[in-house]
Amino acid sequence: MTQTARLMDGAGLAGRIVEECTSRAAALTESTGQAPCLATVLVGEDPASVTYVRMKRSRSAKAGILSRHVELPATTTTKELVGAITALSEDPAVHGILLQHPVGEHIDERAAFEAIAPEKDVDGVTMHSFAAMSFGLPGFQSCTPGGIMRLLDAYDVDLTGKHAVVVGRSAILGKPAGMLLLDRNATVTYCHSRTRDLSSIVKEADVLVAAVGRARFIHGDDIKPGAVVIDAGYNAGNVGDVDFDSAKTRASLITPVPGGVGPMTIAVLLAQTVDAAERQLGVAER
Amino acid sequence: MTQTARLMDGAGLAGRIVEECTSRAAALTESTGQAPCLATVLVGEDPASVTYVRMKRSRSAKAGILSRHVELPATTTTKELVGAITALSEDPAVHGILLQHPVGEHIDERAAFEAIAPEKDVDGVTMHSFAAMSFGLPGFQSCTPGGIMRLLDAYDVDLTGKHAVVVGRSAILGKPAGMLLLDRNATVTYCHSRTRDLSSIVKEADVLVAAVGRARFIHGDDIKPGAVVIDAGYNAGNVGDVDFDSAKTRASLITPVPGGVGPMTIAVLLAQTVDAAERQLGVAER
Known part of the structure; x- marks a missing residue:
């Protein structure tokens, strides 16, 4: 009776994606003399943000992706930040731009995001990228939703006609995740x-995406037997949004935390940076 | 036992909105010497499209909104259409642009839409407008979803926490309607x-938006007693997507077809054209 869900190995899949990025980055560097370059922009000294940016830069470096790091003081104004990002958008040596967020509350984050040229929006945060994801058009995906879709595909989850329930509606996670699932006919x-x-709606989910940022917010009792459970939460103490121990007795597939969605986010960032560089250097088909 | 839903009088509300537009257009013309101007672009001679454009121009004229009509042959290429729309985007005498669609299949409709400057996108079709609707940012709404929201507000429908079911996922109707409802906490x-x-999901809807374009596709048996039913369908024979006679015995509020959502679409187009003109002529606060 105590079925145990199969784990969705995000860490393993991310590793394979990064490996492929590494070869593509090397090939691009050899054929064009230019390595892919990701600009990372950090405003202020929030310790979590500092750690995230450092990790992204270090993973990039390992994959053969250069990083151009721009550090701005916490007192930076919207205008100054927009100026700095616009300069990166216009710089042909930069192929992708990542603005580490949240930025300070005195800054208009949306204005800063919109200064990223769509062809360099490898973090998938611009309005253009959101609409492209929503309309099934070519473009960059928000990294976490993009990672979720790649995980679902790696485990051959057929989405057509399935009821996907997304808990959370942020602009970079819940909303685009839902649009990508809708585009795949869920x-x-x-x-x-x-x-x-909420409980009665979650119970209907064939595919559940938890993206609320509240530790163990969703309990296994509410998981439909056989459901695919994607936990995009990452809360204090390495705990997801889903109560893993109870959920795994009902789900057919489930992402662990850590090692599920988390590693996919960076893998998609790197993959999209290489995509961007290939296009800008005239190597890509697309 | 045979409850009868209250009708949502779109024709009446639209009339009041157009009246307000007319005064605003007159005031703007008087204070600036320039009337609001809507450019309408028609490709080919599809009879339905010809009729729609004629109606939009005639309603505009009655409200004191000038129209600049651009007629292009059915053989127009994407590049030519994009060129024509770009010229209107750059013309300071034009405040709003409407591309009548669908355009011919040989044309990249998305490319044509994207040639509309966001500040002139009074029909709410650009990627920018879609993302703005999705993120609760200032911008123009797709006219039909915008009309639906105004109808819901006019009848004091509280959306917070309600389950809204949108049947249909087109880029200009279903998708933005869902995003606007989500932004209002449904x-x-x-x-x-x-x-x-579908039937079991429709049965859960506190608010139902039917936007599939199939005559009487949704039957009253599937309407939750007391639901608010918005019928955005308009099929041959003036028939909506909802079977009105059976639905009205269960709904609390329902839009008739015709006279419900339809008139609201043009009213929103005119209102947004006046908004655009006010902003471009420096009269509006927003």
């Missing part, structure tokens, strides 16, 4: 903090 | 042609 429900009777 | 489900067991 029936998609968005739930959030104002949803009434 | 729990939102997108259904479409690949949805399994």
